[in-house]
Amino acid sequence: MLNRRQLITSLALSATVLALPAPGLAQPAPTTRIVVPFAAGGPIDVTARILAEAVKGTLGTVIVENRPGAGGNIGVGAVAKAAPDGLTLGIATTASHGINPWLFSKLPYDPAKDFAAVTQMLRVPNVLVMNADAAQRLNINSLADLITYAKANPAKLNYGSGGTGSAGHLAGEMFKNQAGIFALHIPYNGGNPAQLGLLSGQVDFNFDNLATAAPNIRSGKLKALAVTTTQRAAAMPDVPAISDTLPGFEIDTWWGLVVPAGTPVETVRKLNAAFTEALRSPEVKARFATLMAEPAPSTPEQFDAFMARERTKYERVVKLSGAKVD
Incomplete structure (x- = not known):
């Protein structure tokens, strides 16, 4: 018979053997997370969750983690400091990788050096809208009418935005500059x-x-004069582009996926393949369409070059606006 010490030793060895993985059995894939630098429920969060669901067959479990605050800087800064192992992705946006480098005097990340691009996710057109009653009263039916009225009536028009340095503010300043109003x-x-x-x-x-x-355009409360993309938006093909009147005008909302700098190239390629395949799927396209969003899958190199061009564009626009956040 086994004495007490032998019995304890035998049970401990048995527990160790049971805890070891059986030979030949695959280990569960580690969890991948997408850090969204804004609160849950917004369009960036919604589209990230759509993609997380769409790639689970390829990447396994993908969760969305919301890290809002400071115009997106907190969440983006957390991604920059994460391990470059391909298990943490972040959402790069017009604000975080285009506007904020020039708007904020100090950032917790370097948009050009701290990230490796994976793919652009989408673009959402912005639209120049007027109060429908004001448009009727002023006899403004087109973008050309608005410019003509503004030139004939200096300092009589105003425009609103979500705040100093916001995309709406910068679009307005860019429009005023190019239109000469x-x-x-x-x-x-x-x-x-x-x-x-x-x-x-x-x-x-x-x-x-x-x-x-x-919704307010369709109800007749707002009058859409033009979209800010170079091409008309598929969701509202009857609304012209500003660039039809002001050649070269382009300013819209976009976001995409990045990983910390130093992530192995082969890992970035694997992530790119999984997410671009999802972005091209009919199901994802249909779900994005409800948000007026157009999928924009790209190579890592294309997305990196695009973000560099956006930083150059917004450097000029932010300086033009005089906006600054200390």
């Missing part, structure tokens, strides 16, 4: 208050996200 900027505390200000007639026009503005 003046309109007073009225900053609101967020996109929703800015839209309410437009609907109530406090301001004359805004540059808004097409997905946000679409």
Whole structure:
């Protein structure tokens, strides 16, 4: 018979053997996370969750982690400091990788050096909208009409945005510069208050996200004069592009996937293949369409070059606007 010490030793060895993986059995894949630098429920969060679900057959479990704050800087900074093992991806946006480097005096990351691009996810057109009653009263039916009115009536127009340095503010400054007009900027505390200000007639026009503005455009409360992409938006093909009137005008909302710098190239390629395949799938395209979003899968090199061009563009626009956040 076994004595007490032998019995304990035997049980411990048995437990160790049971804890070891059986030979030939695959180990569960590690969990991949996508860090969204904004709160849950917004379009960036929603599209990240759509993609996380779409790639689970290829990458295994993919979770979305929301790290909001400081205009996206907190979440993006966390991605920059994460291990470069391909298990942490972040969402790079117009703000974090285009505008913020010039808007903020100090950032917790370097957009050019701290990340490796994976793929662009999508582009969402912005749209120049007027209060429909104001447009009718001023007899403005097109972008050319708005420019003509502004030149004939200097300092009589104003426009709203979600805040100083926001995409809507910068689009307005870029428009004023290229059109050679003046309109007073009225900053609101967020996109929703800015839209309410437009609907109530406090301001004359805004540059808004097409997905946000679409319900009020369709109801007739807002008049869409032009979209800010170089081509017409598939969701509203009857609305012309600003570039039809002001050649070269292009300013829209985009976001995509990045990983920490130093992530192995073969890992980046694997992630790119999984996410671009998902972005091209009919199911993902259909779900993005409900948000007025157009999938924009790309190679890592294409997305990296695109973000570099955006930084160059926004450096000029932010300086033009005079916006600064310390």
